[in-house]
Amino acid sequence: MESQEISKGRKITGWVMAGLLMALLLMSSSAKLMGSEELVTNFTKWDLIDWIVVIGIGELISGILFLIPRTSSLGLLLLSAHFGGAIVTHMGNNEQFIPIAGILVFIWVTALVRDPDTLSSFRK
Numbered sequence: 001m002e003s004q005e006i007s008k009g010r011k012i013t014g015w016v017m018a019g020l021l022m023a024l025l026l027m028s029s030s031a032k033l034m035g036s037e038e039l040v041t042n043f044t045k046w047d048l049i050d051w052i053v054v055i056g057i058g059e060l061i062s063g064i065l066f067l068i069p070r071t072s073s074l075g076l077l078l079l080s081a082h083f084g085g086a087i088v089t090h091m092g093n094n095e096q097f098i099p100i101a102g103i104l105v106f107i108w109v110t111a112l113v114r115d116p117d118t119l120s121s122f123r124k
Contacts, residue, residue, distance in 0.1 A: 006116065014114035018067055021110055024103070025063035032056030046089055058082060066107070073118065076111045080104065 006014075031039050033056040043049045062082055066075025083104040090097040111118045 006114075010113060014110065017106070017110040017113060021103075021107060022063050022067055025059055029056045029060040029063070032059065046093060048089070055082075066111075069114070072111065072115065076107065076118070079107050083107065 032043075032052050035052070039052065040049065043052045048055070058078070059082055062075050062078035064075070065071040066079055068075070083100055086100050087097045087104070090100060
């Protein structure tokens with residue numbers, strides 16, 4: 001299947017969306033890596049405190065991979081897994097998970113705006 005031509009406006013919109021997402025991921029991963037008091041409390045409660053740095057690094061790497069066009073599909077996969085895990089963690093602790101699900105939807109919409117062929121393997 002041929003790749004779709006993307007308009008200049010769509011490219012700009014995709015990069016703006018990806019930039020906003022990256023800003024969010026930078027803040028989130030930085031808070032984990034710097035040991036934010038609120039996150040340390042939550043990760044301790046979830047019995048994940050030993051993994052907070054690994055999760056923060058994974059979040060940052062996934063975001064960078066998503067930002068780079070050549071590796072964006074791998075970044076999309078990793079971010080989907082990351083936020084899926086966050087959703088399950090919050091659900092398992094009877095906590096609000098809708099905002100995290102909204103971020104995951106935003107990630108997928110951003111991927112589709114940047115590259116309409118993201119889901120091309122599902123088309124036959």
